Amino acid sequence: MVQQPHDSLSPLPPPLPPAPAAAGPAAPGPPEVLDRRPGPHGEVVLRRRDGRYEIIANGCFLMDTSDGRSERLLVRAALAAVDGAPGPARPAPSLLIGGLGVGFSLTEAVSEPRWGAITVVEREPAVIDWHRSGPLNPLTADALADPRTTVVHSGLLEHLRAPGPRYDVLCLDIDNGPDWTVTEDNGSLYSPSGLITCRFRLTxxxxxxxxxxxPSSRFEHALVNAGFRDVRTALVPVPRGVPDAVHLGTRAA
Structure with missing residues (x-):
């Protein structure tokens, strides 16, 4: 019989306040294009609008620096979940972050001393460049310099399918969600085989x-069908529209 997703689980971290906007002069009017690069997965663009940075991938708005509550909750909720998972305690859990983005998830992880090794997998070299030596460097320079941090230029599934260590936590933020991918090939990550690959690379x-x-009830059931336990969803209210969501699942001990 198929296990059904739980309606609730161990307490999640409290709601987070909005992240401060990126420092910089306001740019009224149309957004200012700071960089534009073609790539095998489509064009990626970095823009600045009213002092905030925006990443556009394959013609789709991906994220900006206006509010990182849900990205930070992604990491905090995962840590709370692994703390509550059965099995031996993990004093320094290893973390893989899928997608560097504007850096909210990475900076949140680095701010928590309990994390052990932190690996960030990013497929777009432009995004890595923007953080290492470009306009986004002031946001993440300290996090990138943290000795726990390693940035890997790779597609996420390519990295997960290659030989390597297992991780205590996988935090994925590479799309607008499993039902709204940036590129068509990203859909394979949320397929049964992609989710089984994720489960296999977890401890x-x-x-x-x-x-x-x-939130996606379809994806909750996909997690259950891929063998994850304690499947649940944390919601993050937004000023307008449906709330953001963090979907969580645990590999059996």
Missing amino acids: PGGVLAVWSAA
């Missing part, structure tokens, strides 16, 4: 956390 009792611009 027993490890946690998968997936950010989404809207």
Whole structure:
């Protein structure tokens, strides 16, 4: 019989306040294009609008620096979930972050001393460049310099399918959600085989956390069908529209 998603689970971290906007002069009017690069997955663009940075991928708005509450909750909820998972305690859980984005998830992880090794997998070299030496460097320079941090230029599934260590936590933020991918090939990550790959690369009792611009009951059932336990969704209210969501599932111990 198929296990049904739980309606609730161990307490999640409290709501987060809005993140401060990126420092910089306001740019009234149309957005200012700071960089534009073609790539095998489509064009990626970095823009600045009213002092905030925006990333556009394959013609789709991906994220900006206006409010990182849900991205930070992604990491905090995953840590709370792995703390509550059965099995031995993990004093320094290893973390893989899928997608560097504007850096909210990475900076949140680095701010928590309990995390052990932190690996960030990013497929767009432009995004890595923007953080290492470009306009986004002031936001993440300290996080990138943290000795726990390693940035890997790779597609996420390519990285997960290659030989390597297992992780205690996978935090994925590479799309607007499992029902709204940036590119068509990203859909394979949320397919049965993609989710099984994620489960395989987790340690027993490890946690998968997936950010989404809207909750998805379909994806909850996909997690259950892929063998995850304690499947649940944390909601993050937004000023307008449906709340953001963080979908969580645990590998059996």
